Amino acid sequence: MCLFVRLVLFSCLGMSMATKRSIITTTWGSVDGQEIKKFTLRNEACQEVDVITYGAAVTAIRTPDKEGNVEDVVLGFDNIEGYLSPSNPYFGATLGRVGNRIGNATFVLDGVRYNVSKNIGEDSLHGGLRGWSFKVWNATIDDDHVVMTLVSPDGDEGYPGSVTATTSFELSDDGELCIEMTAETLKATPINMANHGYFNLAGHATNAEELYKHVFTLNADRWTVTDSGSIPTGEIRSVENSIMDLRNPTTLGDVIDNVPGGGYDYNFCLPEPYDSKIISFVAKVLHPVSGRYLEVYANQPGVQLYTSNSIPERNETGIMGKNGAQYFKHAAFCLETQNYPDAVNHENFPNSVIRPGDIYNHIVVYKFGVEN
Numbered sequence: 001m002c003l004f005v006r007l008v009l010f011s012c013l014g015m016s017m018a019t020k021r022s023i024i025t026t027t028w029g030s031v032d033g034q035e036i037k038k039f040t041l042r043n044e045a046c047q048e049v050d051v052i053t054y055g056a057a058v059t060a061i062r063t064p065d066k067e068g069n070v071e072d073v074v075l076g077f078d079n080i081e082g083y084l085s086p087s088n089p090y091f092g093a094t095l096g097r098v099g100n101r102i103g104n105a106t107f108v109l110d111g112v113r114y115n116v117s118k119n120i121g122e123d124s125l126h127g128g129l130r131g132w133s134f135k136v137w138n139a140t141i142d143d144d145h146v147v148m149t150l151v152s153p154d155g156d157e158g159y160p161g162s163v164t165a166t167t168s169f170e171l172s173d174d175g176e177l178c179i180e181m182t183a184e185t186l187k188a189t190p191i192n193m194a195n196h197g198y199f200n201l202a203g204h205a206t207n208a209e210e211l212y213k214h215v216f217t218l219n220a221d222r223w224t225v226t227d228s229g230s231i232p233t234g235e236i237r238s239v240e241n242s243i244m245d246l247r248n249p250t251t252l253g254d255v256i257d258n259v260p261g262g263g264y265d266y267n268f269c270l271p272e273p274y275d276s277k278i279i280s281f282v283a284k285v286l287h288p289v290s291g292r293y294l295e296v297y298a299n300q301p302g303v304q305l306y307t308s309n310s311i312p313e314r315n316e317t318g319i320m321g322k323n324g325a326q327y328f329k330h331a332a333f334c335l336e337t338q339n340y341p342d343a344v345n346h347e348n349f350p351n352s353v354i355r356p357g358d359i360y361n362h363i364v365v366y367k368f369g370v371e372n
Contacts, residue, residue: 051169075199199335215252265306265309266304281296301340
């Protein structure tokens with residue numbers, strides 16, 4: 001069971017209990033001759049989560065509101081073709097080898113300069129041109145978990161070292177989707193895996209009209225200042241007396257027009273001291289109308305709050321999503337627990353380099369529930 005102890009880190013893979021939870025496997029087409037599998041995790045609380053082996057992505061989360069009405073609360077596509085399309089903004093994907101940005105797509109490690117793929121101007125985003133979100137992962141079912149595995153060869157997208165990565169998914173009867181990401185390497189390399197789920201607790205098709213009603217609370221007292229290209233400058237600034245202060249419940253529609261860049265797309269820092277062996281409260285988001293809430297817990301030092309600023313405007317053609325829905329700007333929010341962006345290039349940021357014998361471990365828990 002993926003109930004977590006908030007003061008003591010544990011491995012999701014080591015827990016189990018006898019329940020009526022189930023995992024259903026279906027085939028979801030193929031990519032380059034590789035079969036894509038979809039796994040549906042079900043619990044006893046009328047909740048379901050769909051994950052696919054392309055990008056180790058979460059494609060649906062169905063959860064009830066305070067009246068018992070079930071809605072899918074993550075953006076995505078109906079079929080694998082949608083996830084292969086250039087309009088896919090990493091919906092639900094597992095990001096790697098390095099999620100978020102690397103400035104100028106370069107870094108120096110142990111005296112050697114590495115140049116990685118440029119896929120956003122002169123910078124690198126979410127692992128490069130074909131990062132881990134574009135790969136087909138192997139998958140097995142281990143008790144109540146779906147465990148996906150990927151081998152990233154030495155030189156993949158310019159990164160050093162052969163890396164073996166795993167992402168496991170478990171849905172508990174308490175509404176907790178536990179995602180555990182691990183990695184081991186044969187040569188020193190930066191790692192910053194993350195899940196890129198796009199959430200709208202009113203339902204995936206409701207867009208900004210409902211997203212603006214969401215109430216956000218972030219357990220973050222600082223944020224990493226960025227330049228005009230969203231690359232950290234190295235400055236870590238207090239959120240005090242600023243639009244970045246979300247420590248008290250804040251309705252998104254009351255503040256989003258005042259956020260630089262047209263919405264949130266910033267890394268927030270959890271209070272120090274940071275300890276990777278501790279799972280901490282990261283955020284809570286409530287949609288008051290439906291009563292649905294999402295609580296986020298993780299063992300990472302930062303979280304990227306993103307409000308889908310790059311999805312097309314209302315007067316443009318939106319992204320064609322599930323069940324004929326069109327997604328527009330500010331259709332959803334992301335809470336990507338992570339190390340700080342571009343950490344490999346900033347000595348004052350938490351270390352992002354793993355070495356042979358190290359095990360990178362990232363646990364994030366998305367807990368869904370209702371308030372009356």
